[in-house]
Amino acid sequence: MIFPKSLAIILVAFADANAGPCRPSTSDTSGVMTTTVTGDIESTATVTTFPTDPTETSTTTATESDITTFSTITDQEITPTGTTTIVVRTTSGVPDGDSDQCARIPNPYTSDNGPEFELTCDRIWGTYDEIDTFYDTTFENCVNACNLRGVCSYVQFEGDSNSCIIIGDQYEDPLDQPGSFIARKKRPVFPDDGRRVRSF
Known part of the structure; x- marks a missing residue:
């Protein structure tokens, strides 16, 4: 100054x-x-000045009970047991696979281990009970797998992926699907004396 x-x-x-x-x-x-x-x-x-006492710093220590833990819940696929899977299908375009495969198979087709199957080419079921599905297989293996399951009524073979669907029952008229086909298991009918007369 x-x-x-x-x-x-x-x-x-x-x-x-x-x-x-x-x-x-x-x-x-x-x-x-x-x-x-x-x-x-x-x-x-x-001018000489003396600083005041430093401001006390309050330190808070969080205990484990003070900490809130947030958990992330992710979607999980829950598979019920003892229930029937109902699949709803829609049609798509012409597949890249063997679209003429159904035409080359004898109709009706006699399986290696059981009854005959009646084929319907270029059709799939839109809504059905799915029992099992196999990939990269053949139609012959598909119908043989159906015969091993007493609840199997149909097989659906998709030529674009060579996949087989074992079906218990269906609920609607079939849909157009080039390259795929349905095979219905023909069940035997027995008269009262036990003799086999025909299939339906």
């Missing part, structure tokens, strides 16, 4: 008046201003 010359003289005189035998030479300097006068023309005042 810059003081005029006259003010500097007053401050010096005030300092001399306070210095004497009746006054202590030392005093509490906490929070006081110390003034230093230099030169004849201007004075430089040095």
Whole structure:
């Protein structure tokens, strides 16, 4: 701070008046201003301040009970047991597979281990009970697998993927699907005397 010359003289005189035998030479300097006068023309005042007590920092420690854990629930596929799977199918375009495969199979087709199957070419069931599905197989294996399951009534063979669907029952008229075909198991009918007469 810059003081005029006259003010500097007053401050010096005030300092001399306070210095004497009746006054202590030392005093509490906490929070006081110390003034230093230099030169004849201007004075430089040095202000000495003492900082206050530092602000206390409050630290909070979170305990395990204070922490909330968020769990992410993902969708899970739940497969019920003892129920029937009902599949709804829609038709698609002409497949890339063997679309003429059905035409080359004898109709009706006699399986290796059981009854005959009646074929319907270029058709699939839209809604049905699915028992099992096989991939990369043949029609012959498909009907043989059906014969091993007493609840099997139809097989549906899809020529584009060579996949076989074992079907228990169907609920609608068949849909057009080039390259795929349905084979219905012809069940034997027995007369009262137990002799086999025909299939239906």
